[in-house]
Amino acid sequence: MDALQSLIDDPNEALGAEYKAEIDLETPIGRANFARHIAALANHGGGYLIIGFDDDLTPREPRPSLPTRDDVARVVKRYLDPPLQCDVRILDDAEGRTYGVIVVPSHGAVPVCACADGPQDAAGRVKGITRGVHYIRKPGPESAPLLTSQEWAPLIRRCALAERSSLLGAIEVALRGGDQAPGLDAVLASWAEAASVAYSRGVEANCPDSKVGTARFHFAYAIETQGEPLKMSVLADVLRRVGHELDQQVHTGWGMFHVFDGPIGPRSKTDQRLDDGDLEFLEMNLLEQDSTVGMTDLWRVTASGLASIQRGYIEDTHWWKDIPPGQVFSPNQMAMSVTELVRHASLFAREFGEATQVHFRCEWRGLKGRQLHDFHHPWMFSGHPAEDDERRSRTSATIGALETSWAQVAAELAGPVARAFGIGHVVTPAWFTGQSAAWFRR
Template sequence: MRKTDLSDLVDFPRETLDVELKGWLDLADRVAQAKLAKHIAALANHGGGYLVFGFQDDESVAPTRPVDLSAYNRDAFSAVVKRYLTPTFQCDVSIVSATSGLDYPVVRVPSHGAAPIAAKADGPADDKGRPQGIVSGAHYIRKTGPESAPAQNAEDWQPLIRRCVLADRDALLSDIARAVQIRIEPERPGTDAVLAAWHDASANRWAAIVANAPTFDWPVDISANHCQLSYMILADDGVELPAGELRRTLEDANRDVRQTVWTGWSMFYPFTRPEIAAALHPEHDDGSGVEVLESNLIGDGSFETSLPDFWRFAADGRATLLRPYREDRRSGISFSGRTSGTWLSPETVLRETAELVAHARIMAERAGGTSVAFRCTWKGLSGRMIDDFGNIYWSPGRVARADQRTTSGTWDVPAIVANWHAVVASLACPVLNLFNFEGCGEQLVAGLAPRFVKLSS
């Protein structure tokens, strides 16, 4: 059984501002529905999060486990949202397997948009006529405890209003970009050498880790078949992120990235499982350099993960991730009928580049950055053919003859906000062009973007 970051929620259950644990509920009960609506509204107003069923408040496994989990489905939660909340939105539901072998329902709650989520109806009245679970007109948020409670003062409202303004700003800038056809030129001399050195040094560190993992098992040569996605935040006075806060900062950024890409296997995700938890390291093996938060999902080669990622995030705003291709997993054969190492998914290339760009933009905003430089490398392309997961059909017979492609560019943060589709296209389309893939551009990225927030293979 392969692990995902959703599995982390059930292997190590914990209530946080992003996660609400619930026991086994009768979802047909109106009081239970009203209480769930309150938590869903609060998570949405927090910027998104998860409802995890099957656990008690003390994080122990809940008793009286139902035999059938089919009642925990998307339609059931959609009905709760429609009955009690406005504006309405869609929650996704996944049945996630824990290491114990037990399955648990996990509800993925998206963020609010330009308007906060409000309760539009009272919950069922108790014997004294008081509404139970939820009160019409309230705007619920996540508070320390954690708990879901109405926003009551300026301190409660400030982060919610800020996210609403940012959501409205992003939409407005995107509209302006489309209306006036803003051209974004990836030109910023003087940064390529620094980012290239970080990119290459991180690749060498990863190669050494792979070489020292004697039991690591992957269907193809991972050192020759992988992508590396890097960025560097730039600011007039440099970037300084407190090393001791990097984990929490990345957790917060991960929540915000979900508005653009949300697959169940996030980039730069700081797992809590002890053997794969991110840890601080010095930048260089001799102990010098800035502090770097590093996550190694290869280890000694014995870990079971969905993808054996290796990533590093430096306190000065440099980041890199090395990842083998999803298409090369043994499970990939069941999707395409092709053997590992023989195909590449255009949607995955574009989606992962979009996730990198979204992550970089969000971290730059948090760090006070003015622009972001990117460097992306894909290796092991020669002989691969275009194909895809799911129901996307691309014309057959498109095979790459070149084995690798590196792209780079630097964009101001407002330009990334205004037209991230163009940034993604500039970085990713040169890879697909090696396959004689016609029509790759910002319009294709924009057309595929709604698929980026659905659980992927």
């Protein structure tokens, strides 16, 4: 299911998701309460406010009215500093009921603070939101004032990471160069190979007739860092936070490394091919757990900054209307997936205090005979069948380059597969920037 659609189809209130029967933006207290939730979600690292569910998470009847993006922006501008741009998505459930999902981005280099008081009650007490207070998400879940040093710690850390990436990015590009840590390429190769073997075995065991056995892409990266790894106990929450931020930049509908709740959520795993089974990682395996929409992802992430994802081509699914599987290759889908990989690596690297570079490996299989085709975006060339069945790419980029020159990194990774279709001269950094206008937001 779509990452946003899952909030509707499988409601589960959490720190990053606030469910409401309706949103009152007509009264001062309603606007103040709404602003408090937005501030808390932003200071949580991003999240969602879902409109249309009662307290027991059943659909609200009668159905509520839903705010527009302008409605949300007016409240944010009135009550919060620095202001942030929220998105509003309208989604339907299987019975045709409509819901609103307000997508709240993470704070940046400074936390979001209330800059105005809510209304006063008869006793003169401020209600809803208080000027000068920072709000965060707390167990319950609830949106409440930040009170203790322990509560400040993760917020300060995210602010520092955002500031570090912004200030040091250009300097790193100039001074760091492309030197690679000794042995890291071999580690990444072993990591990717083990994931590939696991995917092939998963196809054989669960869907031996599936096209993904021979037609899929496989992306992997390794974060080079001199600092300590993350703790496995917090890895899922970190990936959730990264996923929220990523969706604000590259919205594909089914985000890479998205952490679902419930049966298809990631599990702690080991693999005998990796450190004799001693390396622990999170794995989401949709070859073993039915996604209900035909997706066949297998992704793995370690607390030390290794990541890999394998996915069948969306061009081979029912979403690619009236085209049999194995016939076409979409340049725009390729651009989105590569950009999403680069941005995910950049955002995840921020969680490592001493990260310096990220090393990438990309592989596309099952290309031979496919022709260029986009049904959402007209493609300048038709035909161009690929003669090679597989293409691979490798590159390394400093943390600064990922922040300031993402299109250059993406073009380097996409070059080999573009050349397989005879369009290598077209797929440039400028082309990536142009293609991204519809789905990349900074």
